[in-house]
Amino acid sequence: MKNKGYYSEETMKRFLNPEHFGEMKDANGVGKVGNPRCGDEMTVYIKVEEGIIKKASFQTWGCAAAIATSDVVCEMVKGKHVKEALSLTEKEMVEKLKKLPALKVHCASLAIKGLKEAIDDYGKEGK
Amino acid sequence: MKKIYLDYAATTPVDKEVSRKIEVFSEDKFGNPSSLHSFGQEALFAMDHSREVVADFLNCKRKEVYFLSSATEANNLAVFGVLKKRNDPHVIASPIEHKAVLEPIKRSGASFDHLPVSSDGIVKKEKLKELIRENTVLVSIGYANSEIGTLQPLKEISEIIREENKKRKEKIIFHTDAVQAANYLSCDVQSLGVDLLTISGHKMYGPKGAAALFIKEGVDVSPIIYGASQEKGLRPGTENVYAIAGLAAAIEVLDKNDNERTEELRDRIVRGVLSELPDAKVNGSMKDRLPNNINFTFKGAEGESIMIALDREGVAVSTGSACASNSLSPSHVLLSLGLSHEEAHGSIRVSLGRFTTKEEVDFFIEKLPSIVNKLRMISGK
Ligand code: FES
Numbered sequence: 475m476k477n478k479g480y481y482s483e484e485t486m487k488r489f490l491n492p493e494h495f496g497e498m499k500d501a502n503g504v505g506k507v508g509n510p511r512c513g514d515e516m517t518v519y520i521k522v523e524e525g526i527i528k529k530a531s532f533q534t535w536g537c538a539a540a541i542a543t544s545d546v547v548c549e550m551v552k553g554k555h556v557k558e559a560l561s562l563t564e565k566e567m568v569e570k571l572k573k574l575p576a577l578k579v580h581c582a583s584l585a586i587k588g589l590k591e592a593i594d595d596y597g598k599e600g601k
Numbered sequence: 602m603k604k605i606y607l608d609y610a611a612t613t614p615v616d617k618e619v620s621r622k623i624e625v626f627s628e629d630k631f632g633n634p635s636s637l638h639s640f641g642q643e644a645l646f647a648m649d650h651s652r653e654v655v656a657d658f659l660n661c662k663r664k665e666v667y668f669l670s671s672a673t674e675a676n677n678l679a680v681f682g683v684l685k686k687r688n689d690p691h692v693i694a695s696p697i698e699h700k701a702v703l704e705p706i707k708r709s710g711a712s713f714d715h716l717p718v719s720s721d722g723i724v725k726k727e728k729l730k731e732l733i734r735e736n737t738v739l740v741s742i743g744y745a746n747s748e749i750g751t752l753q754p755l756k757e758i759s760e761i762i763r764e765e766n767k768k769r770k771e772k773i774i775f776h777t778d779a780v781q782a783a784n785y786l787s788c789d790v791q792s793l794g795v796d797l798l799t800i801s802g803h804k805m806y807g808p809k810g811a812a813a814l815f816i817k818e819g820v821d822v823s824p825i826i827y828g829a830s831q832e833k834g835l836r837p838g839t840e841n842v843y844a845i846a847g848l849a850a851a852i853e854v855l856d857k858n859d860n861e862r863t864e865e866l867r868d869r870i871v872r873g874v875l876s877e878l879p880d881a882k883v884n885g886s887m888k889d890r891l892p893n894n895i896n897f898t899f900k901g902a903e904g905e906s907i908m909i910a911l912d913r914e915g916v917a918v919s920t921g922s923a924c925a926s927n928s929l930s931p932s933h934v935l936l937s938l939g940l941s942h943e944e945a946h947g948s949i950r951v952s953l954g955r956f957t958t959k960e961e962v963d964f965f966i967e968k969l970p971s972i973v974n975k976l977r978m979i980s981g982k
Binding site (some may be wrong): 480481486489490492495496497512513514516517531534535536538540541575577580 | 671752884901902903905906909910913922924925927929930931942946970976978980982
C-alpha cells in the first residue's frame with residue numbers, strides 16, 4: 475500500500491474531532507495512566523450502572539494517535555458490560571482506525587490500560 | 602488547499618535558478634570526472650568550478666574543499682578522520698550538537714566532555730579552558746543550532762583554542778557544523794578561525810546529496826572509506842556531479858536570502874503567537890539567533906499533535922516532542938537547556954525561508970492558537 479499520509483483518515487477524523495473528551499464529574503471509575511515511553515498522560519472516566527458502562531470519557535495529553543485511540547476506547551465500551559469491556563484488544567482498536575503506524579501502537583495500549591484502571595477503580599470502591 | 606512550508610531547517614526546496622543551471626548534468630554532461638575523454642573532462646570542469654565557488658564562499662584554498670554526500674558524512678569524516686591515528690584521544694563538544702556529530706563521537710570510543718550550554722542555548726565558552734586536557738584533539742561546536750537557532754561564539758572559542766595551541770606540539774582541531782548557519786552568516790573560515798567546517802547543499806536551496814567539508818591545509822584527516830582516489834583519496838567514490846554543481850550554484854544565488862526580511866517575519870510570528878497565547882515560551886536566546894528560527898513550548902498541548910493538526914491546515918512545522926521521534930525520546934537539545942520532558946513534549950519549531958511570505962506567516966499565526974487551545978481542552982491541562 476502506498477503511504478498517503480502518516481495517519482489514516484479514520485485516525486485523523488477522531489483526532490481532530492473527538493467526541494468523548496472531557497472530565498466526567500459523576501464518574502464512578504477513573505483510570506489515570508502515563509506513558510513511560512514518551513511521557514504523555516491519559517485519564518479515562520467511566521460511569522457504570524449495574525455493571526454496564528453508561529458513558530465513558532477521556533482527557534489525553536499526547537500525540538494524535540493517543541487522542542484518537544482514547545476516543546475509540548470510549549466509544550467502543552459504551553453500553554458494554556465491564557467484563558466485556560475488559561476484553562477489548564489493541565487489535566480491535568487498530569482495526570477500527572484502519573491502520574496505525576507501528577510506532578504508535580503503544581498509544582493504543584495506553585488507552586486500553588487507562589480503561590482497565592478505570593474499571594479496576596470502579597470495582598475497588600465497590601461502587 | 603494552499604500548502605505552507607515552515608520547515609526550512611529540515612530541508613529547502615531547490616531554487617529554480619539552481620535547477621536550471623544544473624539540469625545539464627543529468628542527461629547531457631553526465632560523464633565521470635575521472636574519465637579522460639571529453640565526457641569526463643566536462644564533468645571534471647564542473648567539479649573544479651564548484652570547488653572554486655565553495656572556496657570563495659569559505660575564503661579558503663580550492664584544495665581545502667572536499668565534497669561528500671551529506672553533512673552527516675562530512676561530520677563523520679571530521680570526527681573519525683581526526684581521531685583515527687590518535688592514541689587515547691579526548692573530544693569536547695556541546696550537548697546541543699546535531700546527532701551527526703554526537704553519535705560519531707560517542708561511537709569513536711574517545712573520551713568525551715560536554716562544553717555546557719546556558720539555559721538560552723549558548724555554550725559557556727569560559728568553561729572551555731578547564732575542559733581542555735593534554736590529550737584533547739578535537740573540539741566541535743556547531744555554528745547555529747538546528748532546533749533552536751542559537752548562534753555560538755565561534756571566534757571567541759577559536760581564540761581560546763589558538764592560545765592553547767601555542768603551547769602544544771599536537772594541535773587541537775576545531776570543527777564546526779555550519780549547515781544551518783550557511784544561509785545567513787558569513788562562513789569565512791579565516792575570520793572564524795576553524796580548521797574544519799561542514800556545509801550541506803539541501804539546506805541552502807541546492808539538491809540533496811552533496812555537502813562540503815573544509816579541511817585546513819596541514820590538518821591530518823584520514824579517510825574513513827576506501828576506494829579510488831577521488832577527493833585525493835579522502836572521499837573515494839564517483840562524485841555526485843549534479844548535486845555538487847547544485848551546491849555551488851546554490852551558493853552563487855545565496856544573496857537572495859534576505860536576513861532582515863526573514864527576521865521581521867520571525868519576530869512577527871513571535872509577537873503574534875505570544876499575544877494570543879501569552880503563556881507560550883520561546884526556547885533559546887532571541888538575541889543570538891538565526892533570523893529564520895523560532896522554537897516554542899506550549900503547556901498542555903503536545904507537539905506532535907500540534908504539528909499534525911497544523912499539517913491538516915496545510916502548514917508544515919516540526920517538533921522536539923518524544924511522540925514524533927523514532928526513539929520516543931524528547932529532543933536532546935531542549936533537555937540540555939534544562940527543559941523538562943513535559944516542556945519538550947509541547948515544543949514546535951518553525952523555520953522560515955527564502956520563499957516565506959507575510960501571508961503565510963499570518964495564516965500560521967491565525968491557525969495556531971485555536972489548535973493549541975483545542976488540544977488543551979482535550980488534555981484538560
Ligand atoms: S502519546 Fe507519545 S507517541 Fe503517542
